[in-house]
Amino acid sequence: MPADWGRLLTAMITPMAADGAVNEEALAELARALVASGTEGLVVTGTTGESPTLTDEEKVRAWQVVKEAVGADVAVIAGATDNNTARSITLTQEAERIGCDGVLMTVPAYNKPTQEGLPARAALQRSRTHGAEHDGGDDGPPLARPGHRRHQGGER
Numbered sequence: 163m164p165a166d167w168g169r170l171l172t173a174m175i176t177p178m179a180a181d182g183a184v185n186e187e188a189l190a191e192l193a194r195a196l197v198a199s200g201t202e203g204l205v206v207t208g209t210t211g212e213s214p215t216l217t218d219e220e221k222v223r224a225w226q227v228v229k230e231a232v233g234a235d236v237a238v239i240a241g242a243t244d245n246n247t248a249r250s251i252t253l254t255q256e257a258e259r260i261g262c263d264g265v266l267m268t269v270p271a272y273n274k275p276t277q278e279g280l281p282a283r284a285a286l287q288r289s290r291t292h293g294a295e296h297d298g299g300d301d302g303p304p305l306a307r308p309g310h311r312r313h314q315g316g317e318r
Contacts (some may be wrong), residue, residue: 168202203237
């Protein structure tokens with residue numbers, strides 16, 4: 163059964179200080195303001211949150227800061243995608259360790275798996291996280307199923 167993360171999830175930006183470091187105070191303030199405005203869940207360090215420019219340590223710390231700022235009643239989804247599958251697994255494990263409610267796993271930007279490889283990558287990431295639940299079965303998303311063809315130009 164899918165997790166209940168609410169009906170409105172917001173992809174957060176990651177505020178930066180003048181020196182280029184993550185501004186943790188502004189990050190916590192933004193998270194609280196988004197929740198006060200009606201957001202029921204927050205996606206932290208997705209591409210909207212500058213994930214390609216953050217270190218792994220900065221990502222994990224951002225998840226901690228947001229989780230502490232909004233408490234247990236608001237879902238925090240950790241952006242754990244990396245081009246390196248092993249790094250994605252490590253990030254997913256860290257997200258679970260600190261109590262994130264879910265992880266955002268997307269196809270890597272530069273080294274995309276084949277359609278057959280997508281479910282294998284997702285299964286590997288899930289299998290390496292202790293107690294991780296998923297909502298999509300073992301087939302992965304629709305476009306990841308072997309033999310599934312993308313709709314193009316009116317033809318299937």
